[in-house]
Amino acid sequence: LSEQKVVDIPQQPLLSDACPSNSILHNGECQPSTFDPSSGLPNNFKSNSTLSLDESRASAEKVANFPWTFWPECYSNENTTEPVCVFSSQSFANGRGVFIVSTSSLAYQMLKKPAFSQPNALERINNHANPPFVQHDFPGKGRGLIANKTLHRGDQIFASTPLVITNPVSYQLVETERLRLAHRGVDTLPQDSQTLFWALLDHFKGDPVDDRINTNAFEIEIDGEGQYAVLPEIAMLNHDCRPNAAYFWDEETLSHYVHATQTIYPGEEITITYINNERSRAKRMANLKRNWGFDCSCSSCSAHPVLTAESDDRIAQIADLATALDDWTSASSATPEMAEAMISLYQQERLYASLGLAYKHAAEVYSSFGDKYNAIKYARLSAEHGYLDKGWRDRDVMEMRNMAKNPETTWSWKKRVGHKRLAGEHGCGHRH
């Protein structure tokens, strides 16, 4: 595997004796070894590609309470407002490690998350002993995971921290510098994590590190910033437009959680979705080709065109119903029957992971007509599904929890009392 790491990245000259032994290289200058960069952080790293791996470790060790295992390597140019660096911590997540390619402001922002700052926050994360699955080769899809025991809705399949977090700001660097940061990042991971990284699929066959990141990265959000994360466990799950598992990103623990969203029997492949599935087959396939580079071979993409057209029609009808149910004006024609039809369509489409949304529509529309116990019933269902798909800190999920306890106190309560509520009167026909 190490052979795959040989790439055309210029070797930087070593500056082993650039600074006397009682000082460290910082911002291109020798600083006393007592210098504490955390005092002036997060903006004082400068372009610096001169330290070998050993030297950057030694520089980091010399600084009291330095949060990274290696001195960050950075680059900047006229496009960057702040240098873009690689920040590596080998101690993160009980020694699993992580590297972050980002500006120092964003990297130091991450240090405030419980994942870094509270030692117990990751107690339930990265426990990969006795997994409920085994790896399997699927013709046309490569490796995937199959369940080795029955999994029920809500069962955790795994929860993991990333090995790599990279910010799109890195694309402001010239290609060789961006790639150099990524390669440096992999070299700074603990050995076991490097092995996990190199075992990832390289679908596009370009630069070996960049390719593994592009083939396997998931979009995540940290403090409102879109970033990419590579997690070797979730990267083994193949895509299905009608998946049986769902994942969400938890910002506090910097972790991806994966749960079963329906019963999965032993021998069944565990799948997630890489895209928003509430779109026609043609749009889903185009999205997967464009963003992930493969022709989707899942059952709903490869069904007979007549069945695919029927499925597309149901998806369009779900969208029409959502529009009607989202209308909170006095002219709204929304009724609970519409939400019931929507739930049925989601079930028929096997979009179990998205059912939380349909149940939310139902809870709100029942609440809007003052139907307390149907509002409670659907709010509970929505929260239960939402936990698996959006996570326990999601605002909509919290809203459904509140409604489940006390519908009378929610914003939608009796909002539509006095509106007509007659089944069958409202057109929500197919869109053509």
Ligand SMILES: C[S@@+](CC[C@H](N)C(=O)[O-])C[C@H]1O[C@@H](n2cnc3c(N)ncnc32)[C@H](O)[C@@H]1O
């Ligand atoms: C995150 S990886 C999933 C694990 C991968 N199969 C492996 O062997 O490591 C994503 C890659 O898996 C393959 N893949 C995933 N889902 C697929 C699907 N539904 N149809 C065809 N290929 C798929 C594609 O090559 C895609 O680039």
